[in-house]
Amino acid sequence: MPHPLSLGQVRSVLTGSIRPLGARQVPSAIDKQPAKGPQAVHELGLAGDQQADRRVHGGIDKAVHCYAWSHYAWWQAYYPQQPLFGQPGAFGENLSLDGMTENDVCIGDVLQIGSARFAVSQGRQPCFKLNLRFELPDMAAQVQDSLRAGWYLRVLQEGTLQAGDSVTLLERPHPDYSVATLLALIRDRETRPALLDPVLQLPLPDSWRKLFAHRRAAGEVEDWARRMQGTD
Helix, strand or coil, rough: CCEEEEEEEEEEEEECEEEHHHHHHHECCCCEEEEEECCCEEEEECCCCCCCCCCCCHHHCEEEEEECHHHHHHHHHHHCCCCCHCCCCCCCCCCCEEECCCCCCCCCCCCECCCCEEEEECCCCCCCCCHHHCCCCCCCHHHHHCCCCCEEEEECCCEECCCCCCEEHHHECCCEEEEEHHHHHHHHCCCCCCHHHCCCCCCCHHHHHHHHHHHHHHCCCCHHHHHHHCCC
């Protein structure tokens, strides 16, 4: 890209600690709270932020979770009595962002936020912990169906960031593959090789490469029961 481009701005930086969630008392750090001032960013995410199950949350490819603040108005329209939609952090995001959604970021985008540098790694595949957090048995499915799921960042350069920082696009190697585009392929149970072959050429994290490769090879979709409902 000839010049860096501002995509949006950080509204809030949030971190959380592991605690029991919902009636099932499942360990989770989805309850994120605002962190004031500059926050250190390390290879595995924000300093002081925790993840309860590192098999599916956190790690290098899911170091920082981003969510569009503009989505909150959409959710509030459906659930006006839900107090969690009144402030950032309802979806367990680390960065609440103004001015950008899943349609505005692409797989492999290189972003500068504060003194830290990131790559967009994948979209979020919502899990049953959203059902527990919102006390709705199908909230994970609603998030997936709406494509308002958020996305993850991989840390390329450690540094610090804070609310008010600009999100600057430095590189966009795959402009045809927004996060929303890949989330739609997952939601729509897509298995056609003509659509999946170019996706498998992207710099996907291992979990997404395995998902799309299985669909391509087997012509069938993975089982969502465990992820969406917490059952095998």
